[in-house]
Amino acid sequence: MAESMNEVKHRIASTKNTRQITEAMQMVQTVKLNQIQGQTATYNEYVAKIKAVVMHLAESHLLDSQAPSKTQDQGKKGPTAYLVITSDRGMVGSYNSNALRGTNRFIADHTPNADDYVILAVGGTGADFYKKNGANVAYEYRGVSDIPTFQEVKGIVKTITQMYNDHLFSELYVCYNHFVNRVRSDFRVEKLLPMDRESIEQSMSGADGAGASIKTEALTAEYEVEPSEQEVLHAILPQYSESLVYGAILDAKTAEHSSSSMAMKAATDNADDLISSLELKYNRARQAAITTEITEITGGQEALNH
Incomplete structure (x- = not known):
């Protein structure tokens, strides 16, 4: 999951750089x-x-x-x-x-x-x-x-x-x-x-x-x-x-x-759409990772209590 989040994060940064170029x-x-x-x-x-x-x-x-x-x-x-x-x-x-x-x-x-x-x-x-x-x-x-x-x-x-x-x-x-x-x-x-x-x-x-x-x-x-x-x-x-x-x-x-x-306006708009989609994907992956960590911590605590 961490690698997947890093890949998405890298794509977001790359797309934002491209967007800056097309907007300019x-x-x-x-x-x-x-x-x-x-x-x-x-x-x-x-x-x-x-x-x-x-x-x-x-x-x-x-x-x-x-x-x-x-x-x-x-x-x-x-x-x-x-x-x-x-x-x-x-x-x-x-x-x-x-x-x-x-x-x-x-x-x-x-x-x-x-x-x-x-x-x-x-x-x-x-x-x-x-x-x-x-x-x-x-x-x-x-x-x-x-x-x-x-x-x-x-x-x-x-x-x-x-x-x-x-x-x-x-x-x-x-x-x-x-x-x-x-x-x-x-x-x-x-x-x-x-x-x-x-x-x-x-x-x-x-x-x-x-x-x-x-x-x-x-x-x-x-x-x-x-x-x-x-x-x-x-x-x-x-x-x-x-x-x-x-x-x-x-x-x-x-x-x-x-x-x-x-054409550059269309490229910029497409970059905005892609960034929004990637950010949503990244936030969902991050939320899933946090949920998994909480579940593991809770499960470990319960194991210790028993």
């Missing part, structure tokens, strides 16, 4: 979540402006010149690329599994042949998963900051755009978890390349938050562009690409911190 991690992730939500609010002001400009360009048909002709489209060959955003670490609940499951479903529906797609992975979990499963991982980026900076994303966008210009793939989809609130995130897919009027309008209609509130006034005349339409497009579209990728990574990181915070 929950607090850290909550702070990071609050910080990134503050940054997201600032970013939304910028992205609302850039998306409004791009929507005006789309409505005024300036983007039609960017769309490939049917002949060009038929002659353009290359795999589809999927930019998959996951975390670099574990202890984030179902965050990674939801992102990978959603991506796999989308790939199965659109490019079931493994030779027809490549993976561009932002986050070590996604990169390792697709490498392990034999997928063609053409690009990976690890170590995204907990609060991502715009400068980080510019490098990612530059590399991906160069790969597209080098015809390593023909179209690009961004796959990630969208932060809805602190207890929920939804999987989302957005088409990034080629950048034409149709894909931009789909992105606008599919977005929420800042994107959903974008409304453009009715255009009564076409734009008068100086020095040229191409100069305007060359200036605006790269910023639009950067804003989409940065917004997706920022959104995904927000969902990651939220999922991690919820």
Whole structure:
């Protein structure tokens, strides 16, 4: 009985130590979540402006010149690329599994042949998963900051755009978890390349938050562009690409911190339940041991009296 009580006592101490760790991690992730939500609010002001400009360009048909002709489209060959955003670490609940499951479903529906797609992975979990499963991982980026900076994303966008210009793939989809609130995130897919009027309008209609509130006034005349339409497009579209990728990574990181915070809260609650159960078990064992000792003492006293 003594050994059993010692084992239970050791498990209680061990569980309490684990609980302290999970509670501290929950607090850290909550702070990071609050910080990134503050940054997201600032970013939304910028992205609302850039998306409004791009929507005006789309409505005024300036983007039609960017769309490939049917002949060009038929002659353009290359795999589809999927930019998959996951975390670099574990202890984030179902965050990674939801992102990978959603991506796999989308790939199965659109490019079931493994030779027809490549993976561009932002986050070590996604990169390792697709490498392990034999997928063609053409690009990976690890170590995204907990609060991502715009400068980080510019490098990612530059590399991906160069790969597209080098015809390593023909179209690009961004796959990630969208932060809805602190207890929920939804999987989302957005088409990034080629950048034409149709894909931009789909992105606008599919977005929420800042994107959903974008409304453009009715255009009564076409734009008068100086020095040229191409100069305007060359200036605006790269910023639009950067804003989409940065917004997706920022959104995904927000969902990651939220999922991690919820996972650590669940772990802490489970530790509390386990501690209560172990303490009850320990008290019962201790009470049984005391009762046994009293019985033995009483029995010995009676034997002496006789």
